[in-house]
Amino acid sequence: MTETGVGGAKGIQGLILKAFGADDYRLTVTAPARYFTDHYVRLEFSGGGLLREKPYHPTMFLRLWFEDRQGRLHQRGYTVVDPDPAADTFAIEFALHEGAAARWALTARPGDALGATFLGSGFAIPEPAPEGWLIVGDAASLPAINSLLDALGRTTARGVPVTFWFEWVHDSDKDLPMRLRPHDTLHRVRRDPAPGAGIVEAVRAAAFDATGHFGWVALDTAQTRAVASVLRTDYKLGRRGVKSQAYWLETRCPS
Ligand SMILES: Cc1cc2nc3c(=O)[nH]c(=O)nc-3n(C[C@H](O)[C@H](O)[C@H](O)COP(=O)(O)OP(=O)(O)OC[C@H]3O[C@@H](n4cnc5c(N)ncnc54)[C@H](O)[C@@H]3O)c2cc1C
The missing domain is CATH 2.40.30.10 (Translation factors)
Known part of the structure; x- marks a missing residue:
């Protein structure tokens, strides 16, 4: 031991x-x-x-x-x-x-x-319940995202739909445990952290006026910042409509 x-x-x-x-x-x-x-x-x-x-x-x-x-x-x-x-x-x-x-x-x-x-951990499901959730994450943030989905299933927001963009790397990532409900939508996006590509662009390309929704983002540092900005601006969620936290720092040179 x-x-x-x-x-x-x-x-x-x-x-x-x-x-x-x-x-x-x-x-x-x-x-x-x-x-x-x-x-x-x-x-x-x-x-x-x-x-x-x-x-x-x-x-x-x-x-x-x-x-x-x-x-x-x-x-x-x-x-x-x-x-x-x-x-x-x-x-x-x-x-x-x-x-x-x-x-x-x-x-x-x-x-x-x-x-x-x-130290420093704190989050509560917003009140009143958002009309929908826009969640963007990867394998490192999947445990947190599953905990959110569990909480949504237990609260008054039960029927509120989640749109989840999931950044994948390995073919086997399709077998990761996801606690989505039947009325949720999943977009799988292959990791490509280059500017103008990957999950940032996938989220940007789907933008609509999502006033009343809540955004939750946790990717690597650079993409977390970029996606949060897209949700605040292109989706019109503003500062208070998005919770974002960088979960990891990419330190390898892109190959
Ligand atoms: C609030 C919070 C909650 C988190 N919860 C989880 C969790 O439940 N499960 C989980 O797996 N991770 C989680 N993470 C992410 C985890 O803390 C980081 O991945 C961390 O960097 C791993 O530390 P390490 O010592 O293994 O590697 P480090 O020494 O930090 O990094 C070593 C190398 O690995 C690379 N690297 C680090 N993380 C990743 C990654 N996720 N994917 C690809 N390459 C990576 C780095 O760029 C570096 O080159 C969470 C992070 C935060 C901030």
Whole structure:
């Protein structure tokens, strides 16, 4: 059994989070990994008291601590999936790519411990209920999007339609778990982050006056900014009609 990011030296990131009042938790893997595809794996955890202390909300995320190849800890956001607050258990789903988080997830076993910090997570379904939702995401934000779809299914917004643009990379991404309802619409768009291409253009090309809708966007940093701007302007949602958050930073040179 291994321990990663539990206590220990979290460096300047850890000091800053503490200064902002963050709380630390020790997560423990409780079951063998479940692979949805060759690039997407789910792990079950007990929360070390997390869900007894922090009320759950859709898209809730933790800052998990992973070791880079030099043995230094860094924190990355991951989404709480299918929480059971009474049991203090939940899952986390990892989109697998190059990186410390994926490396950890690929070798995690029941009993392994992982450090988590809670700070900065907050979101509520807007009131009054929007007339429709425009959601734009990828494999990394799919857990958060599924948590939104679950919440919409439980609230008064039950019949409100969602249009979901999903950026895919691997052929197997078509087998990823999506909790869309029959009245929702899915557009699959192959990843192409070049300007004037890919998901930004797909969203732009479908623009209409969507006043009264709500937009939710989480892609890589550059595309999150671009799509959010399209929704605010071309779809006429304005600043308050869009929630956007960059989920990851593209650092590889385009090939
Ligand atoms: C609020 C929030 C919630 C999130 N929830 C989830 C979640 O539930 N599941 C999940 O899988 N991810 C989630 N993410 C994204 C995750 O935090 C990032 O992908 C993170 O960069 C992974 O860290 P790493 O240490 O593995 O890789 P890093 O050290 O950050 O990056 C290593 C390399 O991998 C590339 N890379 C990083 N992320 C991706 C990606 N998603 N796809 C392709 N290449 C990538 C980088 O460009 C870099 O070249 C969330 C992010 C945020 C902000």
